[in-house]
Amino acid sequence: MQITNLNPADEIGASGWLLEFEGHRLLLDAGIHPKREGRAALPLFDAAGDQDLDAVAISHCHHDHVGSLPVAMRRWPNAHVFMTELSYFIVERVLHNSVNVMKRQREELGVTDYPLYTHHEVDDIAPQFQGFRYDREIEWAALAKARSGNPSPTLEFRDAGHTLGSAGIMIRGQHTTLFYTGDVCFHDQTLLKGARFEDVEADILIMETTRGSRPPTPGFSREQEAERLLTAIQQVFQRNGSVLIPTFALGRTQETLALLALWMRSGRLEPQPVFIGGLGRVFVEIYDLQAHRTHRHHSNLQLHEALDLSVLDARKLNQLKLSGSHLFVITAGMLSENTAAHDLALRMAGDERHAIFFVGYADPSTPGGRLKVAPAGAPFFFSTTGGELTRNCELQEFDLTAHANREELLDFVGQVMPRVVVLGHGEPEARDWFERQIRERHPRIQVLQPRPGERFAV
Ligand SMILES: [Zn+2]
Numbered sequence: 001m002q003i004t005n006l007n008p009a010d011e012i013g014a015s016g017w018l019l020e021f022e023g024h025r026l027l028l029d030a031g032i033h034p035k036r037e038g039r040a041a042l043p044l045f046d047a048a049g050d051q052d053l054d055a056v057a058i059s060h061c062h063h064d065h066v067g068s069l070p071v072a073m074r075r076w077p078n079a080h081v082f083m084t085e086l087s088y089f090i091v092e093r094v095l096h097n098s099v100n101v102m103k104r105q106r107e108e109l110g111v112t113d114y115p116l117y118t119h120h121e122v123d124d125i126a127p128q129f130q131g132f133r134y135d136r137e138i139e140w141a142a143l144a145k146a147r148s149g150n151p152s153p154t155l156e157f158r159d160a161g162h163t164l165g166s167a168g169i170m171i172r173g174q175h176t177t178l179f180y181t182g183d184v185c186f187h188d189q190t191l192l193k194g195a196r197f198e199d200v201e202a203d204i205l206i207m208e209t210t211r212g213s214r215p216p217t218p219g220f221s222r223e224q225e226a227e228r229l230l231t232a233i234q235q236v237f238q239r240n241g242s243v244l245i246p247t248f249a250l251g252r253t254q255e256t257l258a259l260l261a262l263w264m265r266s267g268r269l270e271p272q273p274v275f276i277g278g279l280g281r282v283f284v285e286i287y288d289l290q291a292h293r294t295h296r297h298h299s300n301l302q303l304h305e306a307l308d309l310s311v312l313d314a315r316k317l318n319q320l321k322l323s324g325s326h327l328f329v330i331t332a333g334m335l336s337e338n339t340a341a342h343d344l345a346l347r348m349a350g351d352e353r354h355a356i357f358f359v360g361y362a363d364p365s366t367p368g369g370r371l372k373v374a375p376a377g378a379p380f381f382f383s384t385t386g387g388e389l390t391r392n393c394e395l396q397e398f399d400l401t402a403h404a405n406r407e408e409l410l411d412f413v414g415q416v417m418p419r420v421v422v423l424g425h426g427e428p429e430a431r432d433w434f435e436r437q438i439r440e441r442h443p444r445i446q447v448l449q450p451r452p453g454e455r456f457a458v
């Protein structure tokens with residue numbers, strides 16, 4: 001089997017893996033780099049060559065895994081696109097939203113490459129999308145009308161517990177099996193239960209390494225971390241301040257809202273409106289509507305009934321007075337420019353009554369990442385449009401991650417017992433940690449860290 005790493009960057013970047021084996025070509029994920037602008041954010045599709053592609057399989061609907069799908073489809077217009085049935089309900093909304101964001105960035109930041117694709121193109125490729133249940137073996141090359149004449153390899157989506165619809169992907173050929181973790185979470189979250197990868201075994205394992213450089217905190221429990229968040233919110237409200245929790249629209253928003261809903265239901269948090277972003281609101285509805293086919297806790301908790309959700313648009317934001325204990329769970333986890341979360345942070349940061357609580361990753365080179373480490377009272381550079389900022393508000397980080405801890409992933413390697421582990425979706429230090437650990441524990445496993453654009457045989 002030949003594998004090509006299409007990620008343009010030596011970090012989490014944009015996911016994209018080309019597999020070539022037994023006369024078939026399959027692309028795993030077609031992401032976009034969340035920190036790069038314009039064409040530089042795309043996977044290295046040129047490194048995949050011009051030959052036809054049978055299919056694209058999407059692990060989940062986060063931008064770094066699906067955001068360049070229409071560009072991939074321009075190159076391989078006949079490829080079928082496979083995903084889980086839950087992702088099927090989400091994917092077009094994510095891509096259309098991405099067109100809107102790119103158009104806005106073209107106007108406001110002058111990125112002339114944008115949009116990298118249009119609403120029309122998203123609509124045009126949609127008929128090629130097919131959704132499948134978890135744990136169902138699909139003869140994908142037969143569906144993609146294999147030209148090779150070889151028997152079709154199969155593909156199976158396994159619940160990855162990371163976000164609604166997320167999957168690890170098992171590929172079975174005649175001679176080789178490969179498992180791709182996508183983004184995976186082994187522990188239960190408030191809503192989603194952990195990954196169901198129990199019986200996964202494969203010759204080759206492509207694995208995410210997001211938390212490789214993060215040692216476990218002694219005595220840490222997710223429940224305690226949630227309690228700490230509740231106490232912190234209560235304290236802000238006691239001093240009549242507002243709380244901003246910047247989150248990603250898909251996954252983190254709904255998990256955070258579920259905590260708030262449970263606290264309000266049990267009387268531990270005063271019931272009050274929660275302001276959220278438009279796209280986050282759409283995904284709340286999909287989480288609610290698909291609750292019955294999701295492997296999750298609180299299947300009867302309908303967020304849109306349990307909470308008084310109010311969508312915060314730019315007009316509403318400008319009119320809103322921040323004093324008086326508001327609760328914002330707003331899209332743009334890294335406080336990227338031209339988002340309501342960015343503008344809210346700008347308004348809240350100077351006032352010591354308010355608080356900004358991070359519940360997920362914010363890259364150091366983003367406004368969110370810079371704010372996260374900003375000392376109180378000293379001016380720092382926040383963003384191009386926001387300029388310099390002095391942070392007086394409270395700032396805290398809560399570890400409510402949707403990614404597997406590194407020890408769990410290491411145990412998973414021991415379970416899969418592959419011949420080869422390919423490390424991806426992580427910063428260099430994170431991958432290096434895994435490489436050292438795997439070599440030590442399992443000296444017979446070959447560990448690879450392919451460079452951007454590298455094609456290699458396994
Ligand atoms: Zn993800």
Ligand SMILES: [Zn+2]
Pocket residue numbers: 062064065183425
């Ligand atoms: Zn990811």
